[in-house]
Amino acid sequence: MLTPYALTTDGRAAPLGIDERTPLLSWRLTSERRGDAQTAYRIVVTENGVTRWDTGRVESAENSGLAYDGPALHSRTRYDWRVTVWDADGAEAGSAESWFETAVLHPDEWAGVWIARDPDVHPPFDPPVVDDLTDRVRHLPAPPHLRRAFRLSEKPTRARLYATARGAYEPRVNGSRIGDRELAPGWTEYRTRVLYQTYDVTDALQAGENVLGAVLADGWWSGFVGFDSRHQAQHYGDAPQFLAQLVVEFADGSTRTIATDSEWVERPGAIRYADMLMGQYEDATQAIPGWDTPGYDASSWTPVKIVDEKPGALVAEPDEPIRVTEDLHPVSVTALTDGRHLVDFGQNMVGRVRLTIHGAKAGRRIRLRHAEVLEDGELYLENLRTAEATDIYLAGGAATEVFEPSFTFHGFRYVEIVGYPGQLHARDVVGRVLHSDTPFTGSFECDDETVNQLYRNIRWGQRGNWVSVPTDCPQRDERLGWLADAQIFAPTAMRNADVQAFFARWLTDVQAAATPEGAFPDIAPKVAMITEGAPAWGDAGVIIPWLLYRVYGDKRTLERSFDSMTAWIAHVHRHNPDLVWRHRTGNNYGDWLQVDADTPRDLLATAYFAQSTALVAAAARVLGKDAKPYEDLHERIKEAFNDAFVEDDGRVTGDTQTGYLLALAFDLLPSHLTEPAAARLAADVEKRDNHLTTGFVGVALLCPVLARHGRADLAYALLHQDTYPSWGYSIVHGATTIWERWDGWTADRGFQAAQMNSFNHYSLGSIGDWLYGGVAGIDQAPGSVGYRELLLRPTVGGLLTWAKASQETVRGRVSSGWRIQGDDVVVEVEIPPGATADLLVPTSDPASIRDENGEAVPGPELRLGSGTYRFTASR
Incomplete structure (x- = not known):
């Protein structure tokens, strides 16, 4: 039976506390029957058992991003929703239920004020002994412990705590930590918005005395962030602040609000300092037993200081927390x-x-x-x-x-x-x-343990650098949201995990950090290197919204991003009227960390100018806007690119792997020069004994482009390569994450320059997209959105005898795998309900294809509906 599952509201399962007025409802589909599909759906949203919105039966195959269109939602209210679907025969099939709860929808409903320690009361931390503390940490302030006691006449029927910080906080009620969030509220462009969290604290409260508490630390707000020696800390403020309100409901329908105000008190505790880069110093002899419990005597504690009476721009946490x-x-x-x-x-x-x-x-x-x-x-x-x-x-x-x-x-x-x-x-x-707890939804496996380790390294790199923002590295004094790293790795990230809400939230900071002229930055949130974004860096503001649309069908983020996307194109165009991007290129990193190659920076920049313009044109078409100006501009940039960088025989200026990859991947060459350019790319790989030279920008394109132009053998040779430079070289030498640079450590030179040598960067792990899409063969047609029209193109080759991958898409589960069985190849695929797939069976003899029943199937291209399939063919 066709059954909906994995119901989400705004990309999250049963979110507690949203402030979208028109939340988007989605579900995935599963069915054991081949060819099944959703032909209709019905959504019913209720509040306390009363129907608020009933779509009735809607004849539609859509199952993702359906906007709530009922009466206005109320603040602090739980809504249950149920979806029922009809199958390919038009018969009523399965149903599923979920819920969401709104947060504080109106700014005037905030009763709390921002509170903080009075800076004149507690001196900075002074270590109890002479030790090895540096000047950076020796006088950091101790995190305040904040406390507010109050009485309730009876146990509440419902209670919600809405809390946030300019800094980082840990909430507590009656002696217990509340929730499992870490480093809340996370890092945003605090100058324009701060996230707040919603906690269900009903069971933690009691009749009589209660205590609401919090421990407050510097976090990203006033702690050390980045590497700018002139400004290493206090980028947003000089001390952390706290804002909260507890809304309590009783059986008779009455409510009471306990908010941050002048009645709160504070004092330091066991934590003498805490900083995300420097570490934490805790002196257990200074602990305060019972400080957050009823009955504790806090008469000696110090009143807090009110530092801001206006809540400012607060936004309910829109994605999964850390x-x-x-x-x-x-x-x-x-x-x-x-x-x-x-x-x-x-x-x-x-x-x-x-x-x-x-x-x-x-x-x-x-x-x-x-x-x-x-x-x-x-x-x-x-x-x-x-x-x-x-x-x-x-x-x-x-x-x-x-x-x-x-x-x-x-x-x-x-x-x-x-x-x-x-x-x-x-x-x-x-x-x-x-x-950041983005749900992992993809998997890849094969029979080459080095390749499996590469895949594990990619996943661990993503986990380690998805800490509130997509950072470049998690260990040194940087940990910044570099845009190029994010856009290059985004296709791989979207294979591994559901990062729709994560990226959509971060894009708001990317857009907030843009200059008045429309230039995206290099990093977001913007705390250092405040310059206009470089080519491939600033372009992330265009590329990632488009990827969210293609992969998740996220039209809302694309629409919200469109104006900033067009502003970026206008900025580049305005300063480069000849359409070769040489001016206003920011720091212009080129193909960062390329090896034994020098890709011309203006070539790379112009290629990205063309690609971003093409994506803006595509976005305009999707959104019903005028695409022609961008289509025309794109064609003119292509002409300028060819005039400036391409010779009549297909040679691209610089003659580097990345130069050819950009020209081929972004479809910048005239058709008659495509194959000559591809041949030159292949020749460069071969003359280097199957080694790469690509840096951050080129590496993601290397294997896909080679395979697309008939050189999957070279793509596999690069995948299996284990001498320097290669992915395998780091693995042979013990890597369990992706290194920042190919030569992070080499046998003949040892460690690279310590000033830039991270052993956990995800950028060079962007080959992960090809493991899913090339080796296992999961892809979608050029015009497809949300994997509705699949292209399954498994690539048999290299040292592998089997490989398989799976992804949970917005449609449902997709899988593709192959194995060599004697003289045959066996291909197994799974297609979710409502999707179709064109499967290309990798065989030298299309007449040999047989299905699981041994029946001959004309091939090698097979048009398939939903379901699971197995085919066998001669190799």
Whole structure:
């Protein structure tokens, strides 16, 4: 039976707290019957059992992004919704239910004010002993513990806490932490908006005295961010602030609001400082037992200071928050000299360590330092630059204590622990993996373990750098939202996980950071290097909205982005009227970190100018706007590109792999020069003994373009290559994430320059898109949106004897796999209801194709409806 599943509202399953007035409802479909499809749907939205919106039966195959069109939604209200679908025969089939809850829909409903520590009351942290603290951290402020006691006449029937910070906060009610969010509210362009979170605290409250509390840290607001030595911290403010309101409902329908105001009090606690780059210092002897529980005497605490009476631009959290999603256990714990222990988690990860301590005397100092790699058996720390990545714990004296920092995160595989009492056992150390909790929806596997490790490295790189924004690296003093890294990796990211809401939210910061002239920045949120975006960097503001539309059918984000997309094109055009992009190129990084090649920067820039213009034209057509000016401009840019950079024999200026890849992938060449250019690309790979030269910009295009032009053999040769430079080289030398640069470490030169040498960057992992789309063969037709019209093109080749991949698309599950079985190849695919697929069976003898029943099937191209299929053919 045709059945809907994975219901979402605005891209999230059962979101608690949204402020979209017309939320988008979606579901996926599954059916055991071939050729099944949704022919109609009915959505019913209810409030307390009363129907608010009933679409009736709608004759439509659409199942994604359907806008609520009922009466205006109320604030702080739960809505249940149910979808029923009709199958390919027009018969009523399955149904499913979900819900969403609105947050604070009207600004005047905010009763709270922004509160903070009075800076004249508590002096900066002064360490209790002479130690190795640097000037960067020695006088950081201790995070305030905020407290507000209140009484309730009865236990409430419903209670919601709406909270946020300019900084990072952890909410608490009656002695317990509320929720599982980390580093809330996350990082946005705080000058234009701050996210707030909604918590269900009904069960945490009681009749009588209650306590609402929070611990408040610097976070991205006033902590260390980026690498600009002239301005390393306090980019938005000089101290964190907190805003919250608790809305309590009683059985008689009455409500009460407890909000941040002058009645809150604060004092420092065990955390003496906390910074995301530097680390956290916790002194358990200064802990405040029971500080957030009823009955605690807070008469000596200090009143807070009201720092802002207006809530400002607040937006309900629109995507999944940062969470701890996995625990890793050490693969080894080694006792070193001087009482040190070296812990190896076997995986370069992002997060923190939870350390259990036994029998430590009060005041014993335990230090944890984090690193990605080792040098001569010791932590390699030089590549962290000014990030100290050091956590310190002063024991409280209990028989057993647990230290787990809460307001910092590190990129690391290894941890050096100094000062631990006695022998450290593996069971007492846990790596807590932390990242934005985007649901992982894709998988890839094959019979080459090196390729499998490459795929795992790609996924771990995505996890580690998806921390509120798509950062470049998680370990050193940078961790910024670089636009080029994001747009280059976005196709791979969208294969691995559902990142629709994540990217849509971040794009708002990208657009907010644009200049008045329309130039996107290099990074967003914009805290450093405040310049106009470089080619391929600024273009992310055009490319990512288009990808969200193609992959998820996200027309709303495309529409909201359109004006900024056109402004970017206008900016580039205005300063380059001859259509060769040489002026106003920002920092113009070119093909960043290319190897033994020098792709002309104006060539790369002009290629991106053409591609972004083509995408704006496509977006205009989708949105019903006038596309012709952009279509015409695109054709003229192509002419300018060919006049400036292409010779009559197909040679592209610079004669580099990336130059040919851009020309071919962006369809910039006249048809008669396409194959000569492809041949020159292939020849360059071959003359280098099947090695690449591409940097950040070219690498994603390399294998797809080669395969598309008949050289899948070279694409596979590059995939399997394990000598420098290659993906395999890092894996042979122990990489568990993608390195920033091909030569991060080499056998003959050792480590590259420490000033720029991350061992967890995702950009060069953009080959992941080809693993799904080329090796396994999952793709969609050029005009398809949301995988409605699939192209299944599995590529048999290289050293592989089998490969398979799957993706949860907005339609449902798609899978494609192949295996060599003697002289035959067996292909198995799955197509979701409502989608169609053109399958190209990889065979040398189309007449040999047989289905699972042994029946002959004319091929090699097969037109398939939904369902699961297996075909066998001669190789």
